[in-house]
Amino acid sequence: MADRRKMTTSAGAPVPDNQNSITAGERGPVLMQDYQLIEKLSHQNRERIPERTVHAKGWGAYGTLKITGDISKYTKAKALQPGAETPMLARFSTVAGEQGAADAERDVRGFALKFYTEDGNWDLVGNNTPVFFVRDPVKFPDFIHTQKRHPKTNLRSPTAMWDFWSLSPESLHQVTILMSDRGLPTDVRHMNGYGSHTYSLWNDKGERFWVKFHFKTEQGHRHWTNAEAEDVVGKTRESTQEDLYGSIDKGEFPRWKVQVQIMPEEEADKHSYNPFDLTKVWPHADYPPIDIGVMELNRNPENYFAEIENAAFSPSNIVPGISFSPDKMLQARIFSYADAHRHRLGTHYESIPVNRPHVEVAHYHRDGQMNTYGGIATGNPDAYYEPNSFNGPVQDESAQEPPLKISGDADRYNHREGNDDFSQPRALFNLFDQGQKDRLFANIAAAMGGVPGEIIERQLALFDQVHADYGNGVRAALKAAHGYEANAVPVTGNTPQNAAE
Ligand code: NDP
Numbered sequence: 001m002a003d004r005r006k007m008t009t010s011a012g013a014p015v016p017d018n019q020n021s022i023t024a025g026e027r028g029p030v031l032m033q034d035y036q037l038i039e040k041l042s043h044q045n046r047e048r049i050p051e052r053t054v055h056a057k058g059w060g061a062y063g064t065l066k067i068t069g070d071i072s073k074y075t076k077a078k079a080l081q082p083g084a085e086t087p088m089l090a091r092f093s094t095v096a097g098e099q100g101a102a103d104a105e106r107d108v109r110g111f112a113l114k115f116y117t118e119d120g121n122w123d124l125v126g127n128n129t130p131v132f133f134v135r136d137p138v139k140f141p142d143f144i145h146t147q148k149r150h151p152k153t154n155l156r157s158p159t160a161m162w163d164f165w166s167l168s169p170e171s172l173h174q175v176t177i178l179m180s181d182r183g184l185p186t187d188v189r190h191m192n193g194y195g196s197h198t199y200s201l202w203n204d205k206g207e208r209f210w211v212k213f214h215f216k217t218e219q220g221h222r223h224w225t226n227a228e229a230e231d232v233v234g235k236t237r238e239s240t241q242e243d244l245y246g247s248i249d250k251g252e253f254p255r256w257k258v259q260v261q262i263m264p265e266e267e268a269d270k271h272s273y274n275p276f277d278l279t280k281v282w283p284h285a286d287y288p289p290i291d292i293g294v295m296e297l298n299r300n301p302e303n304y305f306a307e308i309e310n311a312a313f314s315p316s317n318i319v320p321g322i323s324f325s326p327d328k329m330l331q332a333r334i335f336s337y338a339d340a341h342r343h344r345l346g347t348h349y350e351s352i353p354v355n356r357p358h359v360e361v362a363h364y365h366r367d368g369q370m371n372t373y374g375g376i377a378t379g380n381p382d383a384y385y386e387p388n389s390f391n392g393p394v395q396d397e398s399a400q401e402p403p404l405k406i407s408g409d410a411d412r413y414n415h416r417e418g419n420d421d422f423s424q425p426r427a428l429f430n431l432f433d434q435g436q437k438d439r440l441f442a443n444i445a446a447a448m449g450g451v452p453g454e455i456i457e458r459q460l461a462l463f464d465q466v467h468a469d470y471g472n473g474v475r476a477a478l479k480a481a482h483g484y485e486a487n488a489v490p491v492t493g494n495t496p497q498n499a500a501e
Pocket of ligand 1: 281425
C-alpha cells in the first residue's frame with residue numbers, strides 16, 4: 001500500500017478522502033467548499049462529447065502499412081515507395097446507428113485510415129463499399145436525414161429511406177450492395193475496404209494519375225443473414241468490438257491486401273461513365289487492380305475514448321504525391337469532415353495525441369480551443385506572422401503539386417440527365433448466384449415493411465431497369481413477406497404515413 005500513487009485533484013493537489021463528502025454534521029447537508037466533490041460531479045457531467053452525426057458507432061486499432069510493390073513512377077509519396085512501413089490507425093463504423101447501436105446491423109461500414117507518414121498525416125476515409133448512395137454533396141444531408149430518426153416518431157423510417165432512394169436512381173448501385181450479402185458483414189476483419197473516391201497521385205516529373213484505393217480482406221468475406229444477425233443482437237450488441245479487440249488481443253492480426261487502380265490523367269474523358277462519379281466503379285477490365293502492399297492491424301488502443309472516439313479522420317489530409325480529384329463528393333468532404341471535428345473536438349483537434357502527426361508541426365495558427373502547441377507552433381515567440389525576420393518556418397515549394405487540369409463554365413449541371421445508373425448495378429447483379437439473388441430480394445422485401453405502395457412501385461420500376469429478374473424477384477419476395485400485390489399498400493409499419501391511413 002505504502003508505495004501506491006496518491007490521488008490528486010485535476011490541479012494536482014492531494015485528495016485526502018475519496019469516500020466521504022464534507023457535510024455540516026453527520027446527516028448533511030454537503031458544503032460548497034467540498035471542491036473535490038464538485039470537481040468530480042462536474043467532470044461526470046462533461047464526460048460525453050457530441051457523437052458523430054454519422055458513423056457514431058465505431059471500433060478501431062493501430063497497425064502498419066507495408067509497401068511491397070513499386071508505383072514510384074506514379075507517385076512521390078514517401079509512404080507509397082517500395083519498402084516503406086508506415087504506422088497507422090483504423091476506425092471502422094456503422095453509418096446510421098447511434099453510439100450505443102448494435103454492431104450486427106445491415107448498414108454500410110466506414111473504413112477510415114490515418115497513416116502517420118514522414119510528410120504528415122494522410123487520411124483515407126473510405127467505406128466497405130466502392131460506391132455511395134449519392135453523387136452530389138447537396139443531397140448528402142437529405143440522404144442522411146432519411147437514415148436517421150423521424151423527427152416526430154423518433155423511429156427509423158423505411159418510408160423515408162425508400163422514398164428518397166426511389167426518387168434518386170443514382171442510389172441503386174449502393175442499395176444493391178447494401179441489401180446483398182456484403183451489406184451485413186459479421187465483423188470488420190472479414191470485409192474489404194475501398195477509398196471509394198477517385199484521388200490522384202503525382203510524381204517527381206509533375207505528372208498526375210487518377211487513382212482508386214482498395215483494401216482486400218485476407219481473412220475472407222463473412223456475412224450474416226438477417227435472421228443470424230437477429231440472433232447475434234439478441235445475445236450481444238458488441239459483436240464487432242468483441243471480434244476486433246479479441247482477435248488482436250490473441251495475436252491474430254487482421255490483414256488486407258492493398259491495391260490501386262491507376263488511370264492516366266488524359267483518359268478521364270474517354271469512358272461512358274464519369275470516373276469522378278462516386279456512384280460508379282472503374283471496371284477491373286478497364287483498370288486492373290495492382291497489388292502494392294499489405295495493411296495489418298496489430299495493436300489495440302489503451303483507452304477507447306482517447307484514441308478511437310477522439311480519432312478525427314479527414315479526406316483533407318493528403319501528403320505530397322497524393323491529391324484530390326474533381327469528385328464533387330470528395331470536394332465536399334474535404335470541407336465537412338474537418339469542420340465536423342472542429343465542432344465535435346475543438347479547433348485544435350489535431351493536437352490530441354491520436355490525431356497528432358508523428359512529425360513536428362510548424363504553422364502560424366494562434367490561440368483557440370485545445371491549443372496545446374505551447375502557444376504557437378513556429379519555434380520562436382517573435383515569429384507569429386509570416387513573412388518574418390525571426391527565422392519562422394517558411395513554405396516548402398517542393399510540396400507544390402502539378403496543376404489540376406479542369407475547365408468548364410460555373411453552372412448547376414443536372415447530374416441525373418443522361419447518366420447511366422443501371423449498367424453497373426446490373427454488372428453486380430450478374431455476379432450474384434441464385435442464392436445471393438434470393439437473399440437480395442428477401443432483404444429488400446424485409447426492409448420495405450410498412451412502405452406505401454406508390455413508393456414501392458417507383459422503386460420496383462428502377463429495379464426493372466437494372467434487370468427484369470431483379471424487379472420480379474423483389475415482387476415475389478414482397479408477396480411472400482407481406483402478401484404485397486402491385487399497388488397494394490402494406491400497413492404493418494410505424495411510419496407516420498401509415499399512422500395517418
Ligand atoms: P469484376 O468481375 O472484375 O468485379 C469484381 C469485383 O466485384 C471484385 O472486386 C469483387 O470483390 C467484387 N464482387 C464479386 N462478387 C461480389 C459480390 N457478391 N458482392 C459484391 N462484390 C462482389 O467486374 P467489374 O470490375 O466490372 O465490376 C462489376 C461489379 O462489381 C461492379 O459494377 C461493382 O458493383 C462490383 N465491384 C466492382 C469493383 C471495382 O472496383 N471494379 C469493386 C467492388 C465491387 P472481391 O475481389 O473482394 O471478391
